[in-house]
Amino acid sequence: MQWYILISLGALAICLLSCLYHFFRLVRYGAPKDFSHKLGNTGAAIKYSFTGAMSPLKKESAYLHLPTYSAGMFYHIGTFLTIIVFLLQLTVIRFPVVLTYIFAFILILSAISGTGILIKRIVVRRLRKLSCPDDYISNIMVTLFQFITAFLLTGLIYQSVYYIAAAILLLYIPVGKLRHLVYFFAARYQLGYFYGWRGSWPPSKKY
Amino acid sequence: MVINDNKEKALSILSRGDGKLQVHLNSCVRCGLCAESCIFYLSTGEERYIPARKVDLVSSVYRRYNTITGKLVPGLVKARELDEVTVMEMVDLLYGSCTMCGRCTAHCSVGVDISYLVRVGRAMLAEMGKVPSTLQSTVDAAIRTGNNMGIPVDELIDTLEWLEEDLQDDVGDSSAAIPVNKSNVSILYTLNPREPKFFPLSISAMAKIFYAAGESWTLSTKMYDVTNYAYYSGNLNEAREIARRLRDVMYELNARTCVLAECGHGSRSFRWEGPNYLQSSYSFETITSVELISRYLKEGRIRLDKSLNKERVTLHDPCNLVRSGGIFEEQRFILENAVSDFVEMNPYGYDNYCCGGGGGQLAMSEYGDRRLKAGELKVKQIKNTGAIIVVTPCHNCVDQLMQLNQVYKMNVKIKTLAEVVADALIL
Numbered sequence: 001m002q003w004y005i006l007i008s009l010g011a012l013a014i015c016l017l018s019c020l021y022h023f024f025r026l027v028r029y030g031a032p033k034d035f036s037h038k039l040g041n042t043g044a045a046i047k048y049s050f051t052g053a054m055s056p057l058k059k060e061s062a063y064l065h066l067p068t069y070s071a072g073m074f075y076h077i078g079t080f081l082t083i084i085v086f087l088l089q090l091t092v093i094r095f096p097v098v099l100t101y102i103f104a105f106i107l108i109l110s111a112i113s114g115t116g117i118l119i120k121r122i123v124v125r126r127l128r129k130l131s132c133p134d135d136y137i138s139n140i141m142v143t144l145f146q147f148i149t150a151f152l153l154t155g156l157i158y159q160s161v162y163y164i165a166a167a168i169l170l171l172y173i174p175v176g177k178l179r180h181l182v183y184f185f186a187a188r189y190q191l192g193y194f195y196g197w198r199g200s201w202p203p204s205k206k207y
Numbered sequence: 208m209v210i211n212d213n214k215e216k217a218l219s220i221l222s223r224g225d226g227k228l229q230v231h232l233n234s235c236v237r238c239g240l241c242a243e244s245c246i247f248y249l250s251t252g253e254e255r256y257i258p259a260r261k262v263d264l265v266s267s268v269y270r271r272y273n274t275i276t277g278k279l280v281p282g283l284v285k286a287r288e289l290d291e292v293t294v295m296e297m298v299d300l301l302y303g304s305c306t307m308c309g310r311c312t313a314h315c316s317v318g319v320d321i322s323y324l325v326r327v328g329r330a331m332l333a334e335m336g337k338v339p340s341t342l343q344s345t346v347d348a349a350i351r352t353g354n355n356m357g358i359p360v361d362e363l364i365d366t367l368e369w370l371e372e373d374l375q376d377d378v379g380d381s382s383a384a385i386p387v388n389k390s391n392v393s394i395l396y397t398l399n400p401r402e403p404k405f406f407p408l409s410i411s412a413m414a415k416i417f418y419a420a421g422e423s424w425t426l427s428t429k430m431y432d433v434t435n436y437a438y439y440s441g442n443l444n445e446a447r448e449i450a451r452r453l454r455d456v457m458y459e460l461n462a463r464t465c466v467l468a469e470c471g472h473g474s475r476s477f478r479w480e481g482p483n484y485l486q487s488s489y490s491f492e493t494i495t496s497v498e499l500i501s502r503y504l505k506e507g508r509i510r511l512d513k514s515l516n517k518e519r520v521t522l523h524d525p526c527n528l529v530r531s532g533g534i535f536e537e538q539r540f541i542l543e544n545a546v547s548d549f550v551e552m553n554p555y556g557y558d559n560y561c562c563g564g565g566g567g568q569l570a571m572s573e574y575g576d577r578r579l580k581a582g583e584l585k586v587k588q589i590k591n592t593g594a595i596i597v598v599t600p601c602h603n604c605v606d607q608l609m610q611l612n613q614v615y616k617m618n619v620k621i622k623t624l625a626e627v628v629a630d631a632l633i634l
C-alpha cells in the first residue's frame with residue numbers, strides 16, 4: 001500500500017475516533033430528562049424536526065435565503081458524496097465510467113456552491129463580523145477537497161495529491177466547526193424532542 | 208465592572224454533563240441565517256443583535272475553557288476569556304436585547320436552541336451577580352413578599368372583596384363568589400400581580416367565567432403569583448423557590464388542577480420549567496386558563512354569543528404559550544366562538560413575532576427604548592390587520608402592547624382572552 005494511502009488511513013482513524021468520542025459522550029449523557037407532564041408526541045416531533053421543519057416551506061432561514069439555502073444543500077450533498085467516494089476508493093470497488101463523470105459533475109457544482117458561500121461570508125459585512133478563521137478554513141478545505149475529488153474522478157490529478165488532501169481535511173474535522181457532522185443530528189434530535197414534549201411540533205394541522 | 212470570585216461557578220455551568228447543553232453549545236455553524244428571525248435585528252438593523260452573536264458569546268466562552276482547540280489556539284475558533292469585556296457584552300446582549308422568544312430557534316438552519324443558550328448565559332451572569340438590578344428587584348420582591356409587586360395581603364383581599372361585589376351585581380346573584388383559601392376544590396387559580404394592581408377587571412372576567420361554568424375554585428392569598436422572574440434572571444435557586452411555593456400551596460389546599468393565569472412566562476416557568484427546577488413531577492394537573500376556557504366551551508359548560516363582540520379582533524400569540532408551550536388551537540377556537548370578526552396577524556402562531564415585552568424586558572427599564580423599538584414590528588403587524596381589539600392571553604404582552612399603543616398611536620384596545628369571553632358570556 002502506498003505511503004499516502006497509509007497517511008490518509010491514519011487520519012481517517014483519528015477523525016473517526018474523535019467523532020465517536022463526541023457521539024458516545026452525547027449517548028452517555030442519555031436522552032433528555034424532563035419532569036414536566038408531556039403534552040405532545042416526541043417521536044413525531046423528532047421526525048418532523050428532520051423533515052418538515054427543514055423544508056423551505058417552513059424554515060425562515062431557508063425561504064428568506066433561497067439561493068444560500070440551495071447552495072448549502074448542494075454543498076452538503078457534495079460533501080457526503082466526497083465521503084462516499086473516499087471510502088470506496090479505499091476498497092476494490094470502482095464505479096462505471098459514466099457514474100464517475102456524473103459524480104464529478106455534481107462535485108464541481110457543489111464546490112462552486114461552496115465557493116459562493118465563502119464569497120458571501122467574505123463580502124457580507126454582518127457575516128464577516130460573525131466569522132472566525134475556522135469558518136474560512138473549514139469552507140476552503142471542504143470546497144477544495146470537492147474540486148480535488150472531482151479531478152481525481154476525471155483523472156486530472158495524482159492519487160497522492162488526493163489522499164494527502166483527504167488526510168488534511170480528516171485531521172481538521174475534529175478541530176473546529178466541521179464537528180457539526182456529529183452535532184447537527186444531535187441538535188435536530190434535541191430540538192424535536194423539546195418541541196414534541198411541549199406539543200409545539202409537529203405543528204397543528206390548522207396552522 | 209469587576210468579575211468576582213464566582214467566575215468559576217459561572218464557568219462550571221458550561222461544563223455540566225448535560226446532553227442538551229453540550230449539543231447546543233457545539234452546533235452553531237455561524238451561517239448568520241437566523242438574523243431575520245429576531246425582532247431586535249429587524250427593527251434596528253444592528254448586526255450585534257443577530258441571534259448568532261448571542262449564541263457565539265456563550266459558546267465562545269465554552270470553547271475557551273472546554274475544548275482543546277480553544278485552549279491551545281483560541282484565535283482560530285474565536286474562543287473568548289470570561290473577562291470584564293465579555294461579561295459587559297453578555298449583560299447587554301443576553302439581558303438587554305433578547306426576549307428569549309425562541310423564534311430564531313425554530314428557524315435556525317441547524318437546530319440550535321438559541322433562547323436556551325441565552326438562558327444559560329443569563330444563568331452564568333446570575334452566578335456572578337450581574338443580573339440587572341431592575342430585574343433582580345422584581346425577583347427580590349417575589350421572594351420577600353410572595354408576589355413580584357409586593358402587594359400586601361390586606362390590599363389583595365380588599366380588591367377581591369369589591370370585585371366580588373361587582374361580580375354579584377353583574378350576574379345578579381348574591382351568592383356569586385371569588386373564593387379565597389378554600390381547600391379540596393377542583394381548581395387553584397393563579398394571578399399575575401399586575402391584575403390586582405392595575406387590571407382587576409381581568410380577575411372579574413375570569414371569576415364570571417368560573418361562575419358561568421359552575422366551577423369549584425379558589426385563589427390562595429399565600430401564593431397566587433403565576434410569574435417567576437427568576438426564570439428570566441437565570442437564578443436557578445430563586446426560580447426553584449418560587450415554583451416550590453406554588454406547588455406547595457397546591458398540596459396544602461388539595462386542589463386537583465392548577466390553572467395558570469394569562470401569563471406566557473408564568474405558564475412556562477411553572478408548568479414546564481418548575482418540575483425540572485424541583486426535580487420531581489407534579490402529582491396534580493397544570494393547565495393554562497386558555498385551555499380551561501376552551502375545555503368549558505367544548506363541554507358546553509359555558510355558552511357564548513359572538514354577536515356581543517362585533518369589532519374586528521386580532522390575536523397576539525405569546526411566545527412562551529405558543530412556540531414553547533404548544534397552545535395554538537385553543538385560543539383560536541375560543542375566539543371563533545367569542546367574536547364575530549377575527550383576523551390573524553401575519554405571521555402568526557408558532558411564527559408570530561414577539562411583542563418585545565418578554566425576557567424580563569418590561570422589568571428592565573434601562574432597556575426601555577430598545578424594547579419599544581423592537582415592538583415596532585408588532586405595531587406594523589397589528590396595523591395591517593385593521594383590528595380594533597388586540598387580544599392576548601398574557602399580562603406581560605398586554606403591558607407592552609399598551610405601551611406600544613400609546614407610543615405608536617395605534618388606537619386599538621388591548622384585552623385578555625378572558626375579558627372578551629366574559630363580554631360574550633350567555634348566563
Ligand code: SF4
Nearest residue numbers: 235238239241259315
Ligand atoms: S441559523 Fe443557527 S447555525 Fe446559523 S448562525 Fe444562526 S444559530 Fe448559528
Ligand code: SF4
Nearest residue numbers: 245305306308309311
Ligand atoms: S430568542 Fe427572540 S429575541 Fe432572542 S435572539 Fe432569538 S429571536 Fe431574538
